[in-house]
Amino acid sequence: MAYAVAHGWLGKDANQTEYRFCFLSFLCSFFIIILQPPSGNPQISTGGDHIICKYPSDPTVVLGFLSVTSLAVSVLVGHFSVFYPYNGKSVPRYVFFRSMTFFVFFLLLFVPGTRALSMLAAGMLFWVTITELLHLANNVHQDMSTTCPTAKSGLFGGAAFLALSASLFWLICLMLADDVRTEYFEEQKDRLAEAFTTDYDAKQQGEV
Secondary structure, eight states: OOOHHHHHHHHHHHHHHHHHHHHHHHHHHHHHHHHHHHHHHEEETTTTEEEEEEEOOOOOHHHHHHHHHHHHHHHHHHHHHHOOOOOTTTTHHHTTTTHHHHHIIIIIIIIIIIHHHHHHHHHHHHHHHHHHHHHHOEESSTTOOOOOOOHHHHHHHHHHHHHHHHHHHHHHHHHHHHHHHHHHHHHHHHHHHHHHHHHHHHHHHHHO
């Protein structure tokens, strides 16, 4: 049952699912840039020997991990959907590489480009989210000149646009794969019709 549901889900909505999760990753990073405070509020302790950073409540860490998770799901769906059997019909892998457009895109852009962009975006998002979490957890400083910094919002912005770029590459690859499948199934139908016609003609001649 679970296999059938996953099979139909990937078969019908893989392109939209991949793009939605990647776009969700982009949106989460974008909202982080808007909502993240530039810094915390440094307060001198009662003993006067250290600074306690008070940070306003904001969803930076939650959105950061949600962005990483969305991007990971997008990559997994995109990866399995390229060669996944749709609607119970599988296409031999060599068929995909008979298409020159798919072959060139897969070799030159998908393997080195799309995966690299996805991994780089996920790495940046995870690193900067962990950095922000550490700022919030380690809010007591002996350095009396600290300004209570937060994670650099520019890194969130860079990761967001990397995720969006990766989603476009994934979408193009899945669209090209769909074109290859459509052409393959049309060829199979034409061959089946031709075989049926040949068999019918042979039977007609035998009866005569």
